[in-house]
Amino acid sequence: MKKINLTILSSILLTTSLLTIKSNALDNIYQTYTKPIPKTYNLQGLPKEVQEDIQSIQNMKYLKLKTSSDYEIAISNDDGTYSYIQSEDNLNSAIDIANNLKNAKKQGIPVVINKEGIVVYATEGIGRIVKIIDGNVDTTNNYTTNVYKTSELNSPEHTYINHGYIDDVPILEDNGKVVKIEVSGYTGYIKKQEDDGSLNIITVPINQVNNLSYYTVNNNNELVHAISSDITSTSKYSYQTLGPAPNFMKQNTKYYSYDGNYFYTDINKLISDAKLDNHNNAININNPYYNYYQYLPGRSKTSYTTDDINRYFEKYTPSDSLLRNTGSYFIKAQNEYGTNASLLVGIAMNESDRGTSNLSKTKFNVFGENAKDGYVNGANKFSSIEECIMRVSNQSFSNGYFNPKSWKYNSSALGNKSLGANVRYASDPFWSEKAISRMYQLDKFLGGDTGLKDYNRYLLGMYTNETSIKNTSNKELYSILPQNTRTKNTCKGQVGDTTIVLNEKDINNYSVRPDRIVPMTETNINGDGTYLWDREGIVSKNNVKLINEVVNPNTDFSGHWAKSYIIDGMNKGWIDTTNTFNPEKFITRAEFVKIVNRAFNFTESKDETFKDVNPNDWFYDEIRIAVKVGYINGRDKDTFAPKDSITRQEAAKIIGYITNKIDYNYTNISSFNDGSSVAQWAKPYVEGVLKAGYMNGYRSDNTFKPSDNIKRAEAVTILSRAKI
Numbered sequence: 276m277k278k279i280n281l282t283i284l285s286s287i288l289l290t291t292s293l294l295t296i297k298s299n300a301l302d303n304i305y306q307t308y309t310k311p312i313p314k315t316y317n318l319q320g321l322p323k324e325v326q327e328d329i330q331s332i333q334n335m336k337y338l339k340l341k342t343s344s345d346y347e348i349a350i351s352n353d354d355g356t357y358s359y360i361q362s363e364d365n366l367n368s369a370i371d372i373a374n375n376l377k378n379a380k381k382q383g384i385p386v387v388i389n390k391e392g393i394v395v396y397a398t399e400g401i402g403r404i405v406k407i408i409d410g411n412v413d414t415t416n417n418y419t420t421n422v423y424k425t426s427e428l429n430s431p432e433h434t435y436i437n438h439g440y441i442d443d444v445p446i447l448e449d450n451g452k453v454v455k456i457e458v459s460g461y462t463g464y465i466k467k468q469e470d471d472g473s474l475n476i477i478t479v480p481i482n483q484v485n486n487l488s489y490y491t492v493n494n495n496n497e498l499v500h501a502i503s504s505d506i507t508s509t510s511k512y513s514y515q516t517l518g519p520a521p522n523f524m525k526q527n528t529k530y531y532s533y534d535g536n537y538f539y540t541d542i543n544k545l546i547s548d549a550k551l552d553n554h555n556n557a558i559n560i561n562n563p564y565y566n567y568y569q570y571l572p573g574r575s576k577t578s579y580t581t582d583d584i585n586r587y588f589e590k591y592t593p594s595d596s597l598l599r600n601t602g603s604y605f606i607k608a609q610n611e612y613g614t615n616a617s618l619l620v621g622i623a624m625n626e627s628d629r630g631t632s633n634l635s636k637t638k639f640n641v642f643g644e645n646a647k648d649g650y651v652n653g654a655n656k657f658s659s660i661e662e663c664i665m666r667v668s669n670q671s672f673s674n675g676y677f678n679p680k681s682w683k684y685n686s687s688a689l690g691n692k693s694l695g696a697n698v699r700y701a702s703d704p705f706w707s708e709k710a711i712s713r714m715y716q717l718d719k720f721l722g723g724d725t726g727l728k729d730y731n732r733y734l735l736g737m738y739t740n741e742t743s744i745k746n747t748s749n750k751e752l753y754s755i756l757p758q759n760t761r762t763k764n765t766c767k768g769q770v771g772d773t774t775i776v777l778n779e780k781d782i783n784n785y786s787v788r789p790d791r792i793v794p795m796t797e798t799n800i801n802g803d804g805t806y807l808w809d810r811e812g813i814v815s816k817n818n819v820k821l822i823n824e825v826v827n828p829n830t831d832f833s834g835h836w837a838k839s840y841i842i843d844g845m846n847k848g849w850i851d852t853t854n855t856f857n858p859e860k861f862i863t864r865a866e867f868v869k870i871v872n873r874a875f876n877f878t879e880s881k882d883e884t885f886k887d888v889n890p891n892d893w894f895y896d897e898i899r900i901a902v903k904v905g906y907i908n909g910r911d912k913d914t915f916a917p918k919d920s921i922t923r924q925e926a927a928k929i930i931g932y933i934t935n936k937i938d939y940n941y942t943n944i945s946s947f948n949d950g951s952s953v954a955q956w957a958k959p960y961v962e963g964v965l966k967a968g969y970m971n972g973y974r975s976d977n978t979f980k981p982s983d984n985i986k987r988a989e990a991v992t993i994l995s996r997a998k999i
Contacts, residue, residue: 305349305357307336308392316415320633324504324513325416325439331505332405332412332438337392345390348372350383351397351480357386366451370396384480393477395451395467400478401487401542402444402456403506404436407474413438417647419702420475422463422692424759426453431763433463434692437702438475443488443506445533445546446478457549459704460534460691479507486510487542489529492520494974496836496992497715498566500535502705515708518715518730521564522839525968525996535691536563565822567731568621568711570773573677573687573696574788574806577617578728581606583721584620588630590720596630597660598623598641604661608668613677613806617717617729618689619668621710642667643701673804676700679753679791682763686772687790694771718834724859726834731826736776736785738768742818744789752789752812767795776821780813787812787819830854837988840995849873850991858988865894865917867926867990868901874994875933877904885915892917906932920984923970924957927981930969930997931960938962944979947972953981969996 312333318326341347344362346369351357360376363369366387373385377398387396391410394400404420406413416439421432426448436458447462448455454467454476468474488503498520504511524530530538531545537557539545544556554560579587584602592598598620609616626643627635635641638656644667646654657663676696677687685698689707692698697707718729743754758770768790775788789812793799800807824842826833832841835858844850849870871877880899888898894917901907906929909915931937941958943965944950953961961981964970970993972979985993 303341303359305341305359306339308339309334309336310411312414313411314414318414321416321439322628324502327504327511327513328439328442329414329416331442331509331511332403333414334508335405335412336507338388338394340388340390340392347388348376349386349388350376351386351394351482352383353482355483357388358383360385366395370449370451373398384482386478386480393474394480395474395478396449397446397478397480399481399543400446401481401484401506402446402454402476403479404438404441404444405474405477406438407477409472413473416440418473420465422456422458422461422465424463424762426450426455426464428453428464428466433762434461434698435702436692436704440703440705442503443484444476445542445549447546447550449478457533458692459697460536460693461698462549481543483507484542486512487531488512489531490524490535490538491529492524492526494526494971496520496526496840498524500705500708515705515712516715517566517708517712518568519727519836519839521559521562522843522995523559523562523564526971527968530558534693535566535569538564565735565737565773566711567735567823568714568729569690569695569707570688570735570737570822571615571618571733572735572773572775572788572790573615573618573672573689574613574790575615575618575733575775576609576808577615578732579617579717579721584616584717587620587717587720591624591716592629593631597635597639598627598630601660601664604664608664610808611665611806612668612673612804613808614668614672617714618710619664619672620717621689621713623664624713625706625709639663642671644671669804672696673806674799677790678799678804679767680795682766684766684790685761686768688773694769722834726832726838728834730834731823731838734776734821734825735823736774736787736819737822738770738772738774738814738818739820740770740818742814744768744774744787744812744814746789746792746794746810746812749813750794752791752793753795755818773822774812774814774819776819777811779816783816784813785816785819787814827854830856832856832858832988835988837992840992841988843995844870844874844991847874849994856987858986860987861920861984862987862990863918864907864915864921864925865897866987867921867929867985868907869894869897870991870994871906871929871933872897872900872904874998877901879903884913885909886913888915888917904933921990922982923979923985924954924961924981926985926990926993927964927970928957928960930993931963934963934967934969934997936960936963936967936969938966947977947979949978949980953979957981964993964997967997969993 341359342362345364347362348360349357369387373387376385385398386394389395406418416437419435419437422434424433444456444458453464455464484506486503486506489501491499493499498517500515501512531542532538537554548554548556581602588599605616605619608614623641627641639660640654644655675681675683683699686694688695690697692704718727722728738755741757744752753767755768761769777786780786792810832838877900881903883899883902937959939959941962944962
């Protein structure tokens with residue numbers, strides 16, 4: 276009998292053991308599959324973003340279950356797979372096991388999977404708003420989900436949302452039956468599963484989320500909201516340009532926000548803060564952003580005329596649009612019923628697909644009045660576009676959404692899902708953003724070279740305490756309730772609503788433009804929605820905070836895209852305070868070093884002799900300071916060229932030198948079509964400021980244009996970014 280070599284035997288046993296472990300590990304990995312859709316619907320006529328959202332969810336991957344239990348606990352791995360742990364027939368028990376796994380700091384994210392192969396709970400996850408019936412994804416937008424104030428889901432609901440318009444929401448609490456979410460500015464509760472078994476929300480583990488909705492700043496320094504249609508796989512977004520970006524935000528950066536007020540660069544910090552009901556990790560913790568068009572009360576007037584609005588329609592609608600040449604109706608509705616014409620135009624452009632929708636063509640209905648998520652059946656029919664604009668402005672808005680006595684009222688601003696018309700007007704959480712993007716488009720187009728005329732035209736105040744709005748006879752027009760107490764049964768105003776501050780009535784009170792002009796106990800003027808513009812309301816200053824600065828209409832930058840940066844520069848003393856800034860004029864070398872010296876507080880100078888710089892020149896000391904610091908030299912040893920316009924690469928060199936943004940890895944430069952034309956001496960500085968986000972190229976032709984002159988508005992913007 277031969278002796279067995281023990282070393283060889285041990286090696287065989289170890290290899291066999293490792294293979295067994297590897298085989299078991301592979302057996303624990305879930306297989307995925309997609310389900311055939313039992314019935315498909317014609318999505319034509321629905322907005323593109325709705326079509327994309329529904330099509331994306333149709334490709335949702337299901338997990339092939341390991342057992343016949345009602346629930347399985349698994350680990351979501353960073354590589355996109357799921358590993359089976361154990362099974363359970365009780366949801367609460369399954370959730371407890373998942374939470375214990377998280378507390379044990381097991382690698383990956385513990386999740387719970389239902390018997391349909393769908394993740395319904397994750398210890399760290401993002402909610403995906405869906406409608407799943409009998410295990411199958413719904414391919415329509417026929418269903419809405421109610422959002423409630425409390426976890427008891429007490430009626431009436433606060434608002435409602437439709438899965439066709441939204442994909443992602445942060446999950447703040449999840450007990451298996453009710454989920455606390457944040458959606459378009461509102462934090463509330465939804466039922467995870469309806470009584471008929473259909474699902475309203477599923478959970479995507481945070482390590483398997485790829486395409487969250489985000490905000491960014493484009494090359495025109497405008498705030499853009501990228502709304503995701505698929506957070507799991509394909510990158511699909513709809514984009515809404517919302518107006519001038521706040522100056523605390525930089526280009527080429529993704530910011531996460533589900534209220535549009537506070538912004539984060541880390542989604543985990545956003546969720547962590549939201550769970551604690553604070554914004555401690557937001558980049559603008561002490562400076563909430565309030566989009567002017569979104570918070571502008573509807574009881575306001577546009578700066579533009581009938582002819583202006585007609586020019587806008589001619590530019591931005593197809594030739595067969597029913598909105599063309601209707602400007603007079605919008606202005607008439609504004610003047611008679613107190614409904615801002617620009618606001619109405621924004622809604623009509625969105626709801627009617629620029630005046631071309633089937634609903635507008637068959638029923639002259641350009642506001643989607645009583646149309647359930649775009650469907651024609653049940654929608655109001657009008658005899659003409661004029662009748663539609665006038666009736667809706669009167670009955671729906673002035674006597675409804677803008678009237679504190681109406682169950683529809685949530686303040687007269689377009690708002691979001693927390694306040695404003697968006698709460699009850701539409702199941703689309705971003706309905707207001709789509710309207711205000713058109714308001715901004717109109718303002719930008721009609722303002723032309725003179726800049727935005729509507730933007731910051733009015734001083735906006737936000738109610739901060741429970742109070743009342745009284746008329747000049749000291750009669751209460753309506754009251755302001757504590758925050759989050761307004762319901763359909765208690766209309767009135769609420770803390771957080773906005774108003775137009777007309778002036779200081781006296782040392783203690785503001786004069787404001789009220790949403791309602793007669794007391795709640797009285798009938799509206801003429802019994803309808805007629806609004807009288809000479810009426811005013813009185814409110815204590817202690818109960819109102821101002822949330823914007825009114826543009827001085829006499830300045831030459833009042834509506835300019837760089838207005839906030841220019842004002843910031845003036846407030847900080849970089850720029851002389853004056854009504855004239857010439858934002859589109861090229862800045863000279865002397866002018867540039869002057870604001871650089873002030874921005875960085877450079878004061879020490881040295882003697883320097885340039886033939887074109889004399890002691891009696893206003894820039895004499897500024898240039899001597901700049902040369903001392905070392906960030907700029909003359910064009911040659913004898914000439915500074917103070918009156919020459921400064922180029923983009925010269926500006927980049929100065930800012931890069933001062934901030935030490937110097938990079939010899941020319942990745943950003945090489946991405947531009949004209950990257951090779953950047954001068955060798957400027958390359959490391961151009962690369963550095965590009966990487967830092969202080970400067971950007973031109974998206975239209977993918978160039979940097981290093982030798983082009985830089986404008987005054989661009990110069991102050993670059994400095995503002997570099998100093999944040």
